[in-house]
Amino acid sequence: MTNTYDCRLSFSSAIMESAEIDERIVVVCNDSVSSASMVDFQNRFPKRLINVGIAEQNMIGVAVGLANAGFVPIVCAASCFLCARAYEQIKVDVGYSKANVKLFGVSPGFAYGALGATHHSPEDIALIHSVPGILIAAPSDPNETKAATVAAIEHEGPTFVRVLRSPVKELEGLGVKFQFGQSHSYGRGPDVLFVTNGLALHRVIEAIPFLSQKNIESTLVNASSVRPLDSATVLSRAASCRVVVTVEEGNAQGGLGSAVSKLLAEYGGKPVLQLGVAEFAPTGSTDEIFAHFKLDATGICTSVVDFMERTLTGQRAILHSGLTR
CATH class of the missing domain: 3.40.50.970 (Thiamin diphosphate (ThDP)-binding fold, Pyr/PP domains)
Incomplete structure (x- = not known):
């Protein structure tokens, strides 16, 4: 244990x-x-x-x-x-x-x-x-x-x-000296870049093996420095992934998700899925609330698979439209 x-x-x-x-x-x-x-x-x-x-x-x-x-x-x-x-x-x-x-x-x-x-x-x-x-x-x-x-x-x-x-x-590799403006990345999966921090990072780590079983391989950026955000690392890792997914125990609007989405809209041009909170939470245990907002491992997997399918379908539609003109 x-x-x-x-x-x-x-x-x-x-x-x-x-x-x-x-x-x-x-x-x-x-x-x-x-x-x-x-x-x-x-x-x-x-x-x-x-x-x-x-x-x-x-x-x-x-x-x-x-x-x-x-x-x-x-x-x-x-x-x-x-x-x-x-x-x-x-x-x-x-x-x-x-x-x-x-x-x-x-x-x-x-x-x-x-x-x-x-x-x-x-x-x-x-x-x-x-x-x-x-x-x-x-x-x-x-x-x-x-x-x-x-x-x-x-x-x-x-x-x-x-x-x-x-x-x-206690997570391996997080004992390094923390510095504002710097983040640490793990893995080199070409499909999904997760940008996360705090308690949500643990849920993402739990979700990654299940996504791998579906042939979806991931890269993870621990963005523990929210301001300043490590823009260079996020952009670099996003460049080699198909989609970007932010996961946070909090409001994506105005939080980490908004910061990453703004960065990629200006420089990266990648599809971004923001997983976070958009309404008042119910009363319950922390785990129950995470599950309610689909921020647990199961919810993250379901959301990522659905997002990638929609993204791929949209890209095919754009490509088909361009080829038939």
């Missing part, structure tokens, strides 16, 4: 190690000391953790004030409350002001599945993506989460990182 891990522990470990070295690091949270795995930090640095309570807008204001005073504030909160409730403060106080604030959206996407739509955050990346200047990362496993956390702290300027709550496997 393969072990699974809670990425919040890697996140908190990275914060602790960084705080030991850099005394400017402080944590600001919204009554989320336990859920963000900051109990050890609070015990080790009691004067460097500020718990504002359930007051997310104030939390951002406090963090920006600390940044203006020369500190490096780590803001950690459930992504649904951080990004939506404090959006104006993130837009104006962090984004517009280019404040050196580090935003960590904990338990993103459908991690709080059974608590319903109020606790889901499929919109978090799309919201932050709409604010210029904030770098965005969506790491996929504990090693990459730790590396992305360190990279976000070291960057001079605002950053947003998704920190997974759902247990995930």
